[in-house]
Amino acid sequence: MSAATNISNSDHDDHHDHHKETFITKYIFSQDHKMIAKQYLILGVLFMGFIGVAMSLLFRLQLAWPEESFAVFDIFLGDWAPEGVMDPNIYLALVTIHGTIMVFFVLTAGLSGTFSNLLIPLQIGARDMASGLLNMISFWLFFLSSMIMLASLFVEAGPAAAGWTIYPPLSALPQAQPGSGMGMTLWLISMAIFVASSLLGSLNYIVTVINLRTKGMSMFRLPLTIWAFFVTAIIGVISFPVLLSAALLLIMDRSFGTSFFLSDIFVQGEVLHYQGGSPVLFEHLFWFLGHPEVYIVLLPALGITSEIIATNSRKPIFGYRAMVASILAIAFLSTVVWGHHMFISGMNPFLGSVFTFTTLLIAIPSAVKSFNYITTLWKGNLQFNTAMLFSIGLVSTFITGGLTGIILGDSTLDINIHDTYFVVAHFHLVMGISALYGLFAGVYHWFPKLFGKMMNKNLGYIHFWVTAIAAYGVFFPMHFIGMAGLPRRYYTNTAFPYFDDLANINVVITVFALLAGAAQLVFLYNFISSMFFGKKAEMNPWKSTTLEWTSPVDHMHGNWHGEIPHVYRWPYDYSKPGHEEDFVPQTTPLGVNEVETEH
Amino acid sequence: MTVLLTITILILTGIAIWQITKIFELSQIGLKKDDSQIATEKDNDLNGKLMFGFLVFIYIVTIYCFWAYTKVLLPESASEHGEKYDTLLWVSFAIILFAQTLTQAVLHYFAFKYRGINNRKAYFFTHNNKLELVWTVIPAIIFFVLIIYGMVTWGQIMNFNEDNEDDLVIELYAQQWNWKARYGGEDNVLGDANVRFLNDFDGKNSVGIDSSDPNGMDDFVVTQEFHLPVNRKVIFKMRSQDVLHSAYMPHFRAQMNCVPGMITEFSFTPTITTEEMRQNSDVVAKVTRINKIRYDRSQDLISNGEEGLDSYQFDYLLLCAKICGTSHYNMQMKIVVESEKDYIKWKAQQQTFSEIIQ
Numbered sequence: 001m002s003a004a005t006n007i008s009n010s011d012h013d014d015h016h017d018h019h020k021e022t023f024i025t026k027y028i029f030s031q032d033h034k035m036i037a038k039q040y041l042i043l044g045v046l047f048m049g050f051i052g053v054a055m056s057l058l059f060r061l062q063l064a065w066p067e068e069s070f071a072v073f074d075i076f077l078g079d080w081a082p083e084g085v086m087d088p089n090i091y092l093a094l095v096t097i098h099g100t101i102m103v104f105f106v107l108t109a110g111l112s113g114t115f116s117n118l119l120i121p122l123q124i125g126a127r128d129m130a131s132g133l134l135n136m137i138s139f140w141l142f143f144l145s146s147m148i149m150l151a152s153l154f155v156e157a158g159p160a161a162a163g164w165t166i167y168p169p170l171s172a173l174p175q176a177q178p179g180s181g182m183g184m185t186l187w188l189i190s191m192a193i194f195v196a197s198s199l200l201g202s203l204n205y206i207v208t209v210i211n212l213r214t215k216g217m218s219m220f221r222l223p224l225t226i227w228a229f230f231v232t233a234i235i236g237v238i239s240f241p242v243l244l245s246a247a248l249l250l251i252m253d254r255s256f257g258t259s260f261f262l263s264d265i266f267v268q269g270e271v272l273h274y275q276g277g278s279p280v281l282f283e284h285l286f287w288f289l290g291h292p293e294v295y296i297v298l299l300p301a302l303g304i305t306s307e308i309i310a311t312n313s314r315k316p317i318f319g320y321r322a323m324v325a326s327i328l329a330i331a332f333l334s335t336v337v338w339g340h341h342m343f344i345s346g347m348n349p350f351l352g353s354v355f356t357f358t359t360l361l362i363a364i365p366s367a368v369k370s371f372n373y374i375t376t377l378w379k380g381n382l383q384f385n386t387a388m389l390f391s392i393g394l395v396s397t398f399i400t401g402g403l404t405g406i407i408l409g410d411s412t413l414d415i416n417i418h419d420t421y422f423v424v425a426h427f428h429l430v431m432g433i434s435a436l437y438g439l440f441a442g443v444y445h446w447f448p449k450l451f452g453k454m455m456n457k458n459l460g461y462i463h464f465w466v467t468a469i470a471a472y473g474v475f476f477p478m479h480f481i482g483m484a485g486l487p488r489r490y491y492t493n494t495a496f497p498y499f500d501d502l503a504n505i506n507v508v509i510t511v512f513a514l515l516a517g518a519a520q521l522v523f524l525y526n527f528i529s530s531m532f533f534g535k536k537a538e539m540n541p542w543k544s545t546t547l548e549w550t551s552p553v554d555h556m557h558g559n560w561h562g563e564i565p566h567v568y569r570w571p572y573d574y575s576k577p578g579h580e581e582d583f584v585p586q587t588t589p590l591g592v593n594e595v596e597t598e599h
Numbered sequence: 600m601t602v603l604l605t606i607t608i609l610i611l612t613g614i615a616i617w618q619i620t621k622i623f624e625l626s627q628i629g630l631k632k633d634d635s636q637i638a639t640e641k642d643n644d645l646n647g648k649l650m651f652g653f654l655v656f657i658y659i660v661t662i663y664c665f666w667a668y669t670k671v672l673l674p675e676s677a678s679e680h681g682e683k684y685d686t687l688l689w690v691s692f693a694i695i696l697f698a699q700t701l702t703q704a705v706l707h708y709f710a711f712k713y714r715g716i717n718n719r720k721a722y723f724f725t726h727n728n729k730l731e732l733v734w735t736v737i738p739a740i741i742f743f744v745l746i747i748y749g750m751v752t753w754g755q756i757m758n759f760n761e762d763n764e765d766d767l768v769i770e771l772y773a774q775q776w777n778w779k780a781r782y783g784g785e786d787n788v789l790g791d792a793n794v795r796f797l798n799d800f801d802g803k804n805s806v807g808i809d810s811s812d813p814n815g816m817d818d819f820v821v822t823q824e825f826h827l828p829v830n831r832k833v834i835f836k837m838r839s840q841d842v843l844h845s846a847y848m849p850h851f852r853a854q855m856n857c858v859p860g861m862i863t864e865f866s867f868t869p870t871i872t873t874e875e876m877r878q879n880s881d882v883v884a885k886v887t888r889i890n891k892i893r894y895d896r897s898q899d900l901i902s903n904g905e906e907g908l909d910s911y912q913f914d915y916l917l918l919c920a921k922i923c924g925t926s927h928y929n930m931q932m933k934i935v936v937e938s939e940k941d942y943i944k945w946k947a948q949q950q951t952f953s954e955i956i957q
Contacts, residue, residue: 088925163922169859170842170924176775177924263860266794266807267775267841279843279858313713315721322731344845345856346863349757353750360742360749367738368731370702375730377709379722384646384714385638392650392710396657399702403695406742410749412756413688416673416852419845419920454636461642462619465649469656476660480668485849487920495929496918497911500889501671522616535636542637575721582720599725 031132034555036139037118044110052101057517059094062086064510066492088491092161093179095489099164107297107435109142115442116205116229122548123223125214125565127558130207134200141197145190152186160187168261168279172253175268188247195244202233216567223546223571227324228303231331232296239292246285283345287338294431295334301438305391308445311544312388313380314582316572319372320599326365333362343411344418352411359409366402386460387445393468394437401429422482425475433471448541452553453534459526466519473512477505545585546571570599640717647714654707673849674881678867680756681852687752759866766832772806773844773857776926778917780825781806781818784951790815794840800956808952819949824933828942829872837863845921869936877913886913
């Protein structure tokens with residue numbers, strides 16, 4: 001393979017070092033990609049993640065013990081939980097904001113924001129992102145968006161409560177639901193800003209990967225993390241604007257009397273003037289983002305996992321090109337499958353067949369990825385660092401959750417499990433838990449790079465094993481509730497005596513959910529204490545081959561002293577015969593008789 | 600008091616975690632300090648074994664769930680197409696369970712088998728086109744078979760013929776938060792309707808029938824429950840007056856969204872009457888279990904001076920499966936499937952639209 005030479009940015013040299021940094025330019029309005037990565041990690045993952053998870057625990061309590069009064073409800077929900085009993089509208093609001101925060105703020109902005117920012121320049125050998133200013137603006141738009149979303153929690157009538165998919169007319173009509181007033185307005189504004197932030201970030205990632213690779217870093221010498229972030233950014237640029245347009249049209253319908261999504265509506269004794277629009281149009285626009293969004297969340301996690309599994313297996317990732325091809329295939333297919341969320345929406349049934357076909361095709365590259373991960377483990381010398389555990393955990397939940405997708409992706413089978421708990425169980429395993437595992441794996445693996453400290457591995461082990469057990473305990477039984485016919489987003493199932501025998505399963509699920517929540521506190525403690533009191537990290541603690549481990553432990557503007565490292569080989573020369581060490585960094589030139597690894 | 604208790608539990612949990620880390624730390628005595636946060640041979644050994652244990656855990660959870668929870672699942676299908684649905688479901692389940700069992704086994708077994716040992720070098724293995732072709736093609740073949748099977752079934756369910764005049768036409772009308780059902784009456788034709796007519800006739804026009812359409816005069820609207828004659832094809836026309844709802848009839852393997860501004864359709868033929876379904880052994884067992892639960896709960900309620908719960912008997916249900924606001928969780932209607940004779944008797948008791956607006 002020829003090593004295409006790209007624009008070298010070595011002339012873009014050390015003068016960064018001599019900038020005088022004030023507290024504000026260093027820690028707040030920083031343009032340094034490493035600081036921005038940390039900002040995303042702390043705001044997007046730790047802070048928003050904590051709120052999102054805490055919300056899920058609140059509504060899990062309600063689902064397990066629907067008639068009970070809880071002091072925590074009284075404390076956190078106040079007037080929304082009169083005498084400690086949760087109000088149905090607030091139940092829906094919690095479900096909505098939990099979904100929004102976890103999908104967008106934690107797993108899109110938090111995950112991509114942290115690792116794309118940290119790793120793209122460091123792993124391709126660039127001094128920083130293509131545009132530090134855009135990068136900074138992207139973060140602060142994200143900050144603004146987060147604050148508006150959180151502010152909506154303090155609206156008197158409650159935050160948005162139409163589900164994270166905010167289907168109109170429910171989301172469009174304040175008469176239909178208290179949360180569709182001010183709460184929904186703030187939701188829409190927050191998401192519009194979020195999309196802007198995400199676009200700025202994505203464009204920056206794309207440009208950086210294309211233009212700023214160091215000498216020798218051809219596309220097929222990129223670590224799979226970079227491939228994943230790169231392709232994720234492309235999907236984001238293609239699909240997020242569609243969400244923005246849907247949000248804008250919805251704002252028009254809500255505030256300016258247009259009828260894009262509304263027609264023939266009678267609510268609260270009054271015929272509304274809307275005529276000619278269709279909620280199905282909104283569903284198309286929403287899912288044109290919504291489905292690629294699943295992969296925007298998942299691909300970075302899979303990229304991180306590829307890197308960590310290879311490093312800790314001390315083995316090259318198996319089938320590098322097949323992995324790249326499957327990332328590309330998944331990305332392409334992800335934009336043509338959105339209709340599988342709409343099999344029974346009233347869309348033409350013929351389209352159901354088309355979307356079943358494209359949806360089940362995605363299973364093929366996904367299967368290839370899973371098999372390649374497994375083969376990478378085969379005859380490896382596995383180092384069970386915490387990151388490795390989470391990576392294997394990801395492969396496990398990706399398989400378990402992905403397989404039930406074969407059922408949901410089939411339009412016929414979707415009829416009877418659509419909008420039941422089966423769906424909830426499926427997507428939490430395949431995109432929620434899997435992406436979170438990828439996120440945790442990334443944090444444990446690159447913590448030394450982020451903070452120059454090591455995290456406590458024993459707390460990490462506890463975090464992983466408790467989470468792994470609890471996650472299966474929560475989501476495995478949930479499939480059965482769904483197959484028993486219980487729809488999702490029910491405040492309680494006591495209104496139907498038919499579902500009375502599901503009550504004890506709900507208790508089991510909630511107990512495991514509380515356990516999972518407690519395990520995250522271990523992570524939080526480990527993170528914060530290691531940040532301040534952790535052992536000092538070495539330059540390359542995991543004996544890894546990629547470029548980020550050649551930059552100094554203490555952060556500096558520009559990433560490397562002197563010249564930018566040159567790259568001479570692909571990133572997975574682990575345990576290559578003919579070398580003493582079991583890893584050969586990308587910066588090591590080929591030996592005299594050495595042939596570059598064919599991959 | 601609760602706050603104090605919560606704090607105590609949190610503190611105790613903290614101490615427990617701290618103590619457990621001590622156990623892990625014991626395995627590191629005598630190691631060089633700097634590497635203490637990197638996995639050692641002992642860590643690899645322990646976690647590799649735990650990986651194998653986790654495989655066993657996954658299997659146990661799977662077996663336990665199937666053993667303990669299969670009984671809560673839906674009973675046999677009460678509609679004609681539902682049997683095809685169930686067959687396709689169990690075929691798909693068999694395939695994914697097989698794949699799940701196998702891949703999880705290989706994944707966790709490899710994690711256990713190849714747990715790290717110092718001074719062992721991993722096998723340098725970058726790619727193998729033959730192998731990769733095999734595991735691209737095999738899933739592809741399986742998925743193609745499933746796709747074709749699914750598409751054929753989907754076509755059979757959704758491509759229903761609407762020309763037969765014997766088929767019963769029923770409108771399911773959704774609103775926040777109840778259901779109504781409208782029958783075509785003697786002519787079995789639904790009159791035109793629109794939400795603009797809802798306020799006509801002092802609100803007696805509960806689903807907005809257009810009074811200028813003669814077809815609508817003999818229509819009748821029912822609430823709370825609707826009846827279906829067994830073994831006769833029903834064509835449902837769904838409408839909603841306010842927000843999205845979803846007409847979900849799990850026992851018939853039937854669901855379709857109700858969309859304001861448009862009419863959606865679904866069709867099935869009920870094959871088992873309500874009475875027959877109540878005799879079904881799965882349903883009998885389920886109802887017995889539910890009544891036991893309700894009896895226990897009633898005892899608690901009565902001892903608190905509240906009213907007990909009624910005992911439960913099985914009925915087919917129409918539920919709302921699309922988030923629709925406050926009482927989404929309680930939007931229900933009873934479906935009664937009965938003999939043609941009983942159905943005609945029931946139908947004769949209903950008041951037609953022309954009678955109501957007089």
